[in-house]
Amino acid sequence: MNFDLSEEQQMLQDSVARFVQDNYELDKRTELVASKQGFSDDNWKTIAELGWLGMPFSEADGGFGGNQVDTMVMMEQMGKGLVCEPFFASIVLGGGALKRAANAEQKAALLPGVIDGSRQLALAYAELQARFDLHDVTTTARAEGDGYVLNGHKSMVLNAATATEIVVSARTSGGQIDESGISLFIVDPKADGVKLENFPTVDGLRASEISFDNVALTANSLLGELDGGFAVLNATANDGILALAAEAVGALEVLYKDTVAYTQEREQFDHPLSDFQVLQHRMVEMFMEYEQCKSLLYRATLESVQGDDATAQRNVHALKHLIGKAGIFIGENAVQLHGGMGMTEELRVGHYFKRLLVIDSQFGNADFHLQKFAA
Amino acid sequence: MDIELSNEDLEFRNEVRAFFEENAYKNGEDFNKWRMDWFAKAREKGGWDVPKWPKEFGGPGWTPTQHYIWEQETATANLPWDLPFGLGMLAPVLMAHGSKEQQDRFLPDIRDRKVNWCQGYSEPGAGSDLAGLKTKAELSADGTHYVVNGTKIWTTMAHIADWIFCLTRTDDSGIKQQGITFLLFPMKQEGIEVKPIITLGGSHSVNTVFLTDVKVPVENRIGEEGQGWTYAKGLLQHERTGLAGISRSLVALEKLKEQAASVPRGNATLMDDPAFRGKIAELEVDLWATEYTELRSLASAAAGAAPGPESSILKLKGTEIQQRIQKLTVEAGGIYSASWGAKPAGPAFAKNGMGGYMSSRAYTIYGGASEVQKDVIAKNVLQIKRSSK
Numbered sequence: 001m002n003f004d005l006s007e008e009q010q011m012l013q014d015s016v017a018r019f020v021q022d023n024y025e026l027d028k029r030t031e032l033v034a035s036k037q038g039f040s041d042d043n044w045k046t047i048a049e050l051g052w053l054g055m056p057f058s059e060a061d062g063g064f065g066g067n068q069v070d071t072m073v074m075m076e077q078m079g080k081g082l083v084c085e086p087f088f089a090s091i092v093l094g095g096g097a098l099k100r101a102a103n104a105e106q107k108a109a110l111l112p113g114v115i116d117g118s119r120q121l122a123l124a125y126a127e128l129q130a131r132f133d134l135h136d137v138t139t140t141a142r143a144e145g146d147g148y149v150l151n152g153h154k155s156m157v158l159n160a161a162t163a164t165e166i167v168v169s170a171r172t173s174g175g176q177i178d179e180s181g182i183s184l185f186i187v188d189p190k191a192d193g194v195k196l197e198n199f200p201t202v203d204g205l206r207a208s209e210i211s212f213d214n215v216a217l218t219a220n221s222l223l224g225e226l227d228g229g230f231a232v233l234n235a236t237a238n239d240g241i242l243a244l245a246a247e248a249v250g251a252l253e254v255l256y257k258d259t260v261a262y263t264q265e266r267e268q269f270d271h272p273l274s275d276f277q278v279l280q281h282r283m284v285e286m287f288m289e290y291e292q293c294k295s296l297l298y299r300a301t302l303e304s305v306q307g308d309d310a311t312a313q314r315n316v317h318a319l320k321h322l323i324g325k326a327g328i329f330i331g332e333n334a335v336q337l338h339g340g341m342g343m344t345e346e347l348r349v350g351h352y353f354k355r356l357l358v359i360d361s362q363f364g365n366a367d368f369h370l371q372k373f374a375a
Numbered sequence: 376m377d378i379e380l381s382n383e384d385l386e387f388r389n390e391v392r393a394f395f396e397e398n399a400y401k402n403g404e405d406f407n408k409w410r411m412d413w414f415a416k417a418r419e420k421g422g423w424d425v426p427k428w429p430k431e432f433g434g435p436g437w438t439p440t441q442h443y444i445w446e447q448e449t450a451t452a453n454l455p456w457d458l459p460f461g462l463g464m465l466a467p468v469l470m471a472h473g474s475k476e477q478q479d480r481f482l483p484d485i486r487d488r489k490v491n492w493c494q495g496y497s498e499p500g501a502g503s504d505l506a507g508l509k510t511k512a513e514l515s516a517d518g519t520h521y522v523v524n525g526t527k528i529w530t531t532m533a534h535i536a537d538w539i540f541c542l543t544r545t546d547d548s549g550i551k552q553q554g555i556t557f558l559l560f561p562m563k564q565e566g567i568e569v570k571p572i573i574t575l576g577g578s579h580s581v582n583t584v585f586l587t588d589v590k591v592p593v594e595n596r597i598g599e600e601g602q603g604w605t606y607a608k609g610l611l612q613h614e615r616t617g618l619a620g621i622s623r624s625l626v627a628l629e630k631l632k633e634q635a636a637s638v639p640r641g642n643a644t645l646m647d648d649p650a651f652r653g654k655i656a657e658l659e660v661d662l663w664a665t666e667y668t669e670l671r672s673l674a675s676a677a678a679g680a681a682p683g684p685e686s687s688i689l690k691l692k693g694t695e696i697q698q699r700i701q702k703l704t705v706e707a708g709g710i711y712s713a714s715w716g717a718k719p720a721g722p723a724f725a726k727n728g729m730g731g732y733m734s735s736r737a738y739t740i741y742g743g744a745s746e747v748q749k750d751v752i753a754k755n756v757l758q759i760k761r762s763s764k
Contacts, residue, residue, distance in 0.1 A: 342740075367654075
């Protein structure tokens, strides 16, 4: 047993950490968030040149053959700076669906561009009535001629505004909440009948509501097996949860450490705040929760790489629950211990807290996953 | 023990309800005119425009039970907006410590909602430790005015305020609670700069106020020089009891239940989700207890007794409950709570959920951070003595 990073992973970690240090001072991030696109093309180019976009793809697909541990290493570092470039949406989500289900022709057409950064992907899975259930799908794809006709609406699609292709889950058979009968399609966001409404999210990223009105799809738009899309979607979502949890762990580290530093600088009642035992204990609790999150992140990530599917799934539920719960505990207390300053946009803590809140709302919140874990 | 409202109280409640109904805002009405008319009519009712003012200053002279009924009814009625600073915070200080001239000069404009006030208390270096404030007020050689220099922070509505009541330091030779002087001065004058602070909810209500050589005539000083802390302390107590917001939380909780019942969850709604339902129930239990804590506090006040130990926990419990309601609203909104600005889909209440929740994090910071409140309770209520070892 060993929890050490390999030499390559160590280098990857250092490289992402350096990128974050160089490009993600709060002021610079605030500027990016305020820009129209919400992230930097230059940063995206840098990320592509550093090879990170190819990390989770197999060598046969033109990538570096990394697994969830490598993604964890990168996402944890990105979480320390709350990186805005769409690594998560394009590579972990969109790319995750493609690498699992795409046929040779689709891979050849798309993956080189995804890996060199000239293409970006998005994954459209959420629907209004579904809350957090991936299998609750009312968007339909009806077979017509050689292809399909897509109708319906998807919510909160990350990075759709800049995506060149969107992977969409749609019902091709079965009832609204059946796991079978869901298929995935590769959709051009510029196609006739696709309408995007773009907006910023609380954490400064970008998302869209997308409606599909009789969108004509070719036969080769189908990604993976007809009616068999749920397994791919679920596996991709699990990878998404691992990646979000890793990002959260990076953000949590910043939150508890910033709080420890601030309370030692800030003086009230002729003492640094850190002299007060009640605050010391609170910070110890924040630290404890952070370490527990990190442990469960390692556990769930390693079980996903090495364990059987059922065990991995249960670990993912446990992880998303704890990250949601601890994220809010640490976030709320980081703000509280920073006092009024924690309530402003001028310090990092509020921004990190917002990101953790959004992470809790994605792919099922703490309650949702606790119930799945207990079931 | 008896919790029934008397016939007089029931009659009063009907009267309040009828008044709110008769004077409710009607669509299309000029908003400002309605607001000013509302206060004028409330005044004719016998001081209903200033419910908390004592009778000798034109207030209604209600019993605590009547105040409680008023609070309950206002939580659901749509009252015209009002700022608490002049009416609820400065006015009691003026009444207790201001001169007759000062009362005559300032109270009528406060009552008529003609002058907006802001509160110049906190400073960058003096938050929880308010008595550590450093904004300096120096008396001029001829003794006619003070010259004020310093920085105030978290000043709510300073950007629209006409006047400020401000704690300043006139003496730093003794312990820090001494040498604080309570001054009033206009905001629109040379030497005052207001800089907005944008908070996590994305809104602008608090500011930093820079004071550079601001001249304040001595007649704008409340009470004695150096006694400002004594006056301000009473004011903070006022502020804190007002922050519990129990009636508003009772209404907000019912709204939250309705909202959750509109969110689909499988074949049922979020209100049928055992985890969410459990959290709502836990919140409701706490709220029921807190409601009675407030009633016990009111009852002892009605009997003319000093506030009992139970009243000290109201701000702590009340603000925590408000935060939990906001948090559950965010949870109820699910993925849609993450959107910011344009909201093309999802339940309407999710639109402001996250902003409301982020703003609510300040409730346990302002008016005395919860940790400091607990210190005060340990010392004053539990009377725990610190050993000097």
